[in-house]
Amino acid sequence: MTAQTIQYVTLDELKNELGIPVDFVGEDERLTNNIYQASAMVKNYLGNKSAYMAALDIDDEPELDSNFEPILESWTGEPVTQVRHEVRLATILLIRIMRFDPMSLGKGGYLPDAVAAILYPLRDPQLK
Numbered sequence: 001m002t003a004q005t006i007q008y009v010t011l012d013e014l015k016n017e018l019g020i021p022v023d024f025v026g027e028d029e030r031l032t033n034n035i036y037q038a039s040a041m042v043k044n045y046l047g048n049k050s051a052y053m054a055a056l057d058i059d060d061e062p063e064l065d066s067n068f069e070p071i072l073e074s075w076t077g078e079p080v081t082q083v084r085h086e087v088r089l090a091t092i093l094l095i096r097i098m099r100f101d102p103m104s105l106g107k108g109g110y111l112p113d114a115v116a117a118i119l120y121p122l123r124d125p126q127l128k
Contacts, residue, residue, distance in 0.1 A: 006039040048126035
């Protein structure tokens with residue numbers, strides 16, 4: 001999946017969160033670009049950690065492989081595509097900030113504190 005195609009929130013979900021009627025198409029292109037940009041920023045922050053929920057067993061517990069890592073595919077072998085709730089929330093919040101408080105972006109290339117606080121427990125820091 002390339003950065004241009006990552007979408008951690010759908011256009012309809014975003015419109016609903018922003019109070020924009022779903023049938024209003026005047027800002028669809030701009031909002032879609034915001035989704036791609038924010039999703040890529042979130043993915044970059046997470047590093048190697050997945051933004052998707054692990055497969056769950058019959059008791060709603062994450063299934064683990066032999067290395068005790070969560071399995072990111074269902075029992076049918078299909079990839080799990082449900083975005084973690086925290087990732088959805090952080091993506092929507094980041095888009096809200098991009099739209100309504102853009103001056104809080106771009107400070108040293110870091111995510112705004114509120115967005116980073118949501119994602120921090122999921123993060124896989126990269127050593128460079």
